[in-house]
Amino acid sequence: MSAETVDSREWVLRARPSGRPLDSDVELIARPLPTPEPGMVRVHNLVMSVEPYMRGRMGGESNYAEPYPIGEPLRAPTVGRVTGSDDPALPAGALVLHDFGWREHTLVPVGECRVLDEHGMDPAVHLSVLGIPGMTAWIGIDRIARVVPGDVVFVSSAAGAVGSTAVQLAKIRGARVIASAGSPAKVDLVRDLGADVVFDHHDGSITHQLRGALEDLGASGLDVYFDNVGGDHLEAAIRVINDHARIALCGMISIYNEATPQPGPSNLIKLIWRRARMEGFLLRDHLDARDEFEEQMSGWIRSGLVRPVHTEFGGGVAGAWDAFAGMLDGSATGKAIVPLAADGAGSSQVLGGTYSPDKEVQR
Amino acid sequence: MSAETVDSREWVLRARPSGRPLDSDVELIARPLPTPEPGMVRVHNLVMSVEPYMRGRMGGESNYAEPYPIGEPLRAPTVGRVTGSDDPALPAGALVLHDFGWREHTLVPVGECRVLDEHGMDPAVHLSVLGIPGMTAWIGIDRIARVVPGDVVFVSSAAGAVGSTAVQLAKIRGARVIASAGSPAKVDLVRDLGADVVFDHHDGSITHQLRGALEDLGASGLDVYFDNVGGDHLEAAIRVINDHARIALCGMISIYNEATPQPGPSNLIKLIWRRARMEGFLLRDHLDARDEFEEQMSGWIRSGLVRPVHTEFGGGVAGAWDAFAGMLDGSATGKAIVPLAADGAGSSQVLGGTYSPDKEVQR
16 A cells, blocks of 8 residues: 555534535635554545535535535545555555545445446446435335326436436336426436436426326326425425325425424325325335446436436536535536546536636526 | 004204204104015114214215205214014114114114124114214324324314224324313313323413423323314324324314315424325225224223223204214214113213203213
């Protein structure tokens, strides 16, 4: 193992955000990375992702995951290349997935590093369709909503990392898909992905647009709602569910930035009238299915049935905080990816576009 | 078949209530009952029940059941004795269950009449623990919430017809049971039925009392919530659910009388964090299980493991409307029963008490 010291920059949490995160809640610091102890490897990070759940872990709300400690570097799913290792199973040069993002270089315990099969794909795919958001969509569509051929499925935030995958998986399962997204460009993209009817949620009441979409399909109502939004989307979906509908609760981005709780849907009694099931889920309960998922999903990616949708945020590690804020604001289409090193960027598979602090989203 | 004409009184719907039902929405009329045509039998009604769902069918809201037609007699589950019949399978004297209540005598199509095994029990038992509310509780506990030994189960409106049965069934299934009810007498009754901790929902915030109950049990949270109330009960229950909790949505009596929709729980995101399932159900989807239910439930009744809880409303058919209003107002403990004929009343199995327009509830 090489004994040289490596200089690295990393983002440290300074204060817990309440409501919208502020620049003063974090700090980018530089520090030399020590030589790895036995049981650790050193990794040069290539790409990391920013995700909505990080907002909750910063805030330290009573939640499904531990809060990030104040004074420590933030965490993020990251793909990197091993640059220092004594472990024969993790040789220098191996592509690995770990959770020590928000920094250029990092030390990672051997047990928290997973060696990736490169598949000749963009490393960022392991953070999107082959990673957490892709498997989350797969669990939601197959295990929670149990989509079957002929179902009418509504996916909200369908240009997002999870939503864009959920739309494509619902089509693979033989459903008719209604989707909502947040800009004309996103609507076009989601239509390209195969959704049958797509609307912009800024173009009028969700209920009105949802009823219009059902009319376009000649459908009586929804069999499945894959919810990434909560709030008015959830209330509108409940309004038009069919008997025995299934609502997979995956995320509620509408409330992540709210400091005070918003009232919920006023029509939950329809869950009784329609004998509907609403179920929340987290990926962590389904890790036993990872091999099955990876086998199916890598096949669909290779055959073109599932296309990754990424937005790359520029600026390297220094741009990561703006990338996170941009993702929360809806600037990202598909998975929000932050290339941390030169060879992590420039993929030909970027469907979503690129974004930098100086420019608008490019598609 | 006897050809004489029988005089009968019956309640006819005159207007659709909006909000609380008014006396002017209905009218009690007298009319002679004609001789039954072939395919019909004449029944002398003994006891009928009044139930919350009738409010929805009177109002004609978009709902899970057809509205009652204006100008027609109301419907209600009723036990009666056949007094005129050409059908050998339905001889005069047979005890039958049908849906043509709110009247003293009635003609019933042969196909809508079910002959009952008397079991030596009060006929009203076929309207409570052996009838719709009993089977509803059984479906909710066994099929929807899937209660297993050791579960911590919360039942709201636990002195009601469904709730009082759900409490007893959850105990039979090996759960620890927390229950809420609406008066000190009801709290005592539910404790007598075997609930481990019972509180009066008037005695403070539901959340506060629920947390206290969990503390008394040394339990971390709820595994199951059997919801008969909605509103603040539902929000409070969600606040304290355990991972993988199940919420069986059976009724929302808190909103049946509201003309405008009330906001729903503001904490549905906890269904994601706790990977919880919330599911509405109606008995009609589970009628295939009726034989299994009747076999189990009649055994539990005979062995004393399940006790019927009835409140008998006086006044005969003329008192039925007040009985319905009283039931909606929470005056009934257990199943609200209206004896329509002399031999339908006076059961020794009345645990809930009796109620007449002239008196307070007696227990």
